[in-house]
Amino acid sequence: MPGEVALEASGLRKSYGRLVAVESLELRVAAGTVLGVLGPNGAGKTTAIRMLTTILPPDSGSFTVAGVPHTRPTAIRRRVGVLPESAGYPLGQSGEEWLRYHAELFGRSRADARDTARRLLADVGLADRGPALIAGYSRGMRQRLGIARALVNDPDVVFLDEPTLGLDPMGQAQMLDLIGRISRERGATVFLSTHVLADVEQVCDRVVILNRGKVVAEGTVAEVVRQAAAPRHGQVKIPPELLDRALAALARTEVLAVANGGGRLGELELSMPAGLELEAAATQAIKSLLEAGVPVLGFTLEGGRLSDAFLAVTEEVS
Numbered sequence: 673m674p675g676e677v678a679l680e681a682s683g684l685r686k687s688y689g690r691l692v693a694v695e696s697l698e699l700r701v702a703a704g705t706v707l708g709v710l711g712p713n714g715a716g717k718t719t720a721i722r723m724l725t726t727i728l729p730p731d732s733g734s735f736t737v738a739g740v741p742h743t744r745p746t747a748i749r750r751r752v753g754v755l756p757e758s759a760g761y762p763l764g765q766s767g768e769e770w771l772r773y774h775a776e777l778f779g780r781s782r783a784d785a786r787d788t789a790r791r792l793l794a795d796v797g798l799a800d801r802g803p804a805l806i807a808g809y810s811r812g813m814r815q816r817l818g819i820a821r822a823l824v825n826d827p828d829v830v831f832l833d834e835p836t837l838g839l840d841p842m843g844q845a846q847m848l849d850l851i852g853r854i855s856r857e858r859g860a861t862v863f864l865s866t867h868v869l870a871d872v873e874q875v876c877d878r879v880v881i882l883n884r885g886k887v888v889a890e891g892t893v894a895e896v897v898r899q900a901a902a903p904r905h906g907q908v909k910i911p912p913e914l915l916d917r918a919l920a921a922l923a924r925t926e927v928l929a930v931a932n933g934g935g936r937l938g939e940l941e942l943s944m945p946a947g948l949e950l951e952a953a954a955t956q957a958i959k960s961l962l963e964a965g966v967p968v969l970g971f972t973l974e975g976g977r978l979s980d981a982f983l984a985v986t987e988e989v990s
């Protein structure tokens with residue numbers, strides 16, 4: 673359903689007693705998007721997922737999932753798949769039995785449920801482990817089984833709460849590959865709650881940063897970095913013997929410079945202050961070096977870092 677809106681929320685709010693967990697959530701997510709939802713601990717990510725999957729009723733506000741309004745929770749549940757933050761698994765069942773059971777819960781016939789279970793096990797790289805007891809699965813295998821379970825009903829929107837938590841690098845890579853495929857091969861929309869900024873940079877089309885229950889930044893990774901007015905970074909290479917002269921020259925500009933590796937390599941790490949045009953800052957730095965008689969042997973500018981943007985939009989109030 674390209675061009676359609678998969679997820680929309682307006683003024684969504686939830687409090688636990690006096691604590692406001694989600695203050696006023698505004699979202700509009702196009703179908704097929706992999707949306708990364710970032711936020712410090714307690715920002716309201718899990719609460720938002722619980723509301724959008726109809727587990728938790730909001731105090732106020734409204735939302736739609738795959739075009740279905742929140743007033744029809746049963747219809748929404750048929751259209752979503754969820755991998756909860758700490759999913760529990762029946763250790764005494766095999767992966768295939770467990771998936772078959774869930775496929776039957778969604779109304780599939782026994783034969784269809786068995787085929788679905790086997791197909792999904794293959795999709796998540798567990799084809800040969802389907803008959804084995806879940807008790808013997810590694811954490812990464814359990815998480816992939818959890819994704820398979822979230823897909824038994826061919827959902828339009830898949831909610832994943834911290835899916836790479838506790839996985840080793842291989843497990844993380846497999847999980848990220850799987851997340852990308854959910855969008856590419858199934859056309860489903862993914863709501864990915866995570867603390868891992870690198871995961872977002874790798875698989876997400878768009879990002880939302882939540883802080884204290886509110887969206888504080890939204891857009892593509894590049895847009896969020898720009899909106900956040902985070903500092904930008906670069907590196908300059910100069911002859912090591914001219915290090916002091918270079919640092920003195922740069923100290924007269926608005927660019928902050930620090931020598932890498934104690935200065936032996938002649939590499940300086942540059943930090944351009946937020947608010948200063950990147951090109952202007954770079955020009956200023958190079959000009960001041962050349963005017964001081966310091967040859968510039970190399971110069972690179974990095975794209976904005978999501979980690980800096982994250983800190984810039986969350987640190988002043990946390």
Ligand SMILES: Nc1ncnc2c1ncn2[C@@H]1O[C@H](COP(=O)(O)OP(=O)(O)OP(=O)(O)O)[C@@H](O)[C@H]1O
Binds near residue numbers: 720
């Ligand atoms: N059942 C509950 N009862 C009371 N307070 C709760 C409950 N669930 C969450 N909270 C509080 O609501 C706030 C938001 O919690 P939530 O779990 O939604 O945040 P989160 O962004 O998912 O956090 P984390 O990244 O740590 O998982 C937190 O302050 C949390 O302590």
